[in-house]
Amino acid sequence: MPRKTTTTDRRIQKSKMALQESLLSLMQTNDFKEITITDIVLRANLNRGTFYKHYQYKEELLDEIVDDVITDLIASYREPYQHTDTFALKDLTSSAIKIFDHVEKNATFYTLVMKSRALSGFQIRIGNELKQLALQDLDNWQSNPDINYELYASYQAYAILGMIMEWIQDDYKYTAKYMAKQLLAFLQDRRMNTVYRTKRQMPHPTGLHQEGDRPDDIHAK
Amino acid sequence: MPRKTTTTDRRIQKSKMALQESLLSLMQTNDFKEITITDIVLRANLNRGTFYKHYQYKEELLDEIVDDVITDLIASYREPYQHTDTFALKDLTSSAIKIFDHVEKNATFYTLVMKSRALSGFQIRIGNELKQLALQDLDNWQSNPDINYELYASYQAYAILGMIMEWIQDDYKYTAKYMAKQLLAFLQDRRMNTVYRTKRQMPHPTGLHQEGDRPDDIHAK
DNA sequence: TTAAATAATGAACATTTGTTCAATAAAATT
DNA sequence: AATTTTATTGAACAAATGTTCATTATTTAA
Known part of the structure; x- marks a missing residue:
């Protein structure tokens, strides 16, 4: 036993x-x-x-x-x-x-x-390539001296990579057109900087530290 | 010879x-x-x-x-x-x-x-964790029904990962505080949606396809 | 404290890896 | 077409991998 x-x-x-x-x-x-x-x-x-x-x-x-x-x-x-x-x-x-x-x-x-x-370098390489592409674009747009455009390019590059990763992990359940529209929406939506909400309980969905986690009240509404 | x-x-x-x-x-x-x-x-x-x-x-x-x-x-x-x-x-x-x-x-x-x-799963894991964190936040903010918040969370998560990658590759030449300020600036700056510029030559900085590349005029100003 | 449970050991083993080399085959150059 | 150059082959090799098993050592539970 x-x-x-x-x-x-x-x-x-x-x-x-x-x-x-x-x-x-x-x-x-x-x-x-x-x-x-x-x-x-x-x-x-x-x-x-x-x-x-x-x-x-x-x-x-x-x-x-x-x-x-x-x-x-x-x-x-x-x-x-x-x-x-x-x-x-x-x-x-x-x-x-x-x-x-x-x-x-x-x-x-x-x-x-x-x-x-x-x-393996794949993600890093994709990330770097996207960054280079973004950088070339930003070259033509940059105007704000307070912004570090190298960092910003990497930020934008990986943001798109993030969408791609999500897309793949969901087995391409969206169309490319839908993905494109979402990207545009992300770039345009500014609302979240102004809204205020009340705080909720925050469960931990990853299951990483099973040990110390108390079950708490996941369903708090 | x-x-x-x-x-x-x-x-x-x-x-x-x-x-x-x-x-x-x-x-x-x-x-x-x-x-x-x-x-x-x-x-x-x-x-x-x-x-x-x-x-x-x-x-x-x-x-x-x-x-x-x-x-x-x-x-x-x-x-x-x-x-x-x-x-x-x-x-x-x-x-x-x-x-x-x-x-x-x-x-x-x-x-x-x-x-x-x-x-190896490292980047994917970091990406997923960041996404979960972003998702929990967005839960409390989401208001626009046209936005896919799963995608948006992944977008935001990888965007930050992008900053981190850049930071690491540059051997941490910025302070954490500077990184934070840049992130805030990226989230707030909207200017680039309105500016127009003239197009320039675009060199290809990656050296990926050495073979077919004609040298062209890289230094076009 | 003792008995049961189980982790770590060391040795042995077949397989796979990474490397070398002379012989052969294929391609490029003249 | 002949010759030089070079890639591929096959065989052999030491080293590392991945696995096994009986023995020993340590930990846990009673």
Whole structure:
């Protein structure tokens, strides 16, 4: 009969910790692609079988590390909401703004993951191309000296990439024409800067941190 | 003395073609991660050494396939500019809009690359998390029934991711505070919808298609 | 504190990878 | 058409991967 699994075995925790730290430290000096499982377990001082007991491949190990960063990202984003009872533009923007603090705090990690080719370059390449295209356009439009047009180009480029990602994940359930109209609507709609609403409970839909989450009242209306 | 390399050897072209087609067809049924070099060359009917003569790993082969898609992306984006001499909002938006046609045209490929875990999930995960966060906010603001807030959330989420990517690639040369201010400025600045400018020459800064590119007059002022 | 449960180990194994090299085939140049 | 250049082949190789299994060590639950 299997035991009722209340907490994870400390041996597992230790092993996973050692593996995570080993990978992170190897990534400081080596390209992710070049790091072997053997490298990781050697530095972690563990048997190779132990790695394979917990993960299929190193990407899975990296994913677990990413979990922690994302948890922190969410916490950062939520933080401004803690101190107020109503939504205001101030809250909305300041929570978005907290994300930059979070990235800065985890700068080492972000650089590591983004630059170390841990992710295949496809999205980055698409992003960069779109940015170049946007930049050429903006060249002809830019007039406001307070705006950093390199940043703005990247902002616009990834915004469109975001629409595309959503579109793909929904199996192209919209037409290209509909997508285009939505984009125009996004660029034109300014209303949200003026409306005020009352704050609601905020469930956490991602299921990332199952552990500490109380069920709360999801259906608050 | 080395020969003057004017065109690529037909044998190379054939081999590369066979490898590309092989990989694409394998990706229809198999997870990218699971496809081995041996699988690829078997289906391509080539020696394994031939693969390694041209590529280091399968990601590099995929990159070359991506090149073609990106070339088409750029062409699609540029297309609206071909028929006009001045920039207007109409051009700007219609060129952005052509991107959706391009994606729809290459839907099979996009789905393949985005869903087949060809890219490690990091960017997708960050994107999705940011989207969820944006969505919760928008829940409290949405008022315009013409706007698809799922799409809009993804749009906003990736827009911020775009700023972050730019920030990282520039080695955090701005402060978090500066990033935040820029974001606010982007959300508020509406000017570009009203300004008109004259059209300029458009160089192609990516170096993607070295082959067919005539040098032209890049420095046209 | 003891017994049961289970994680980690080390060794062995077939497979796959990445690399080399001389022989052969195909293409480009003259 | 003949010759030079170069890509592909096939075979062989060490190294790394992924998997297994009985043994040992550690942790948990009673």
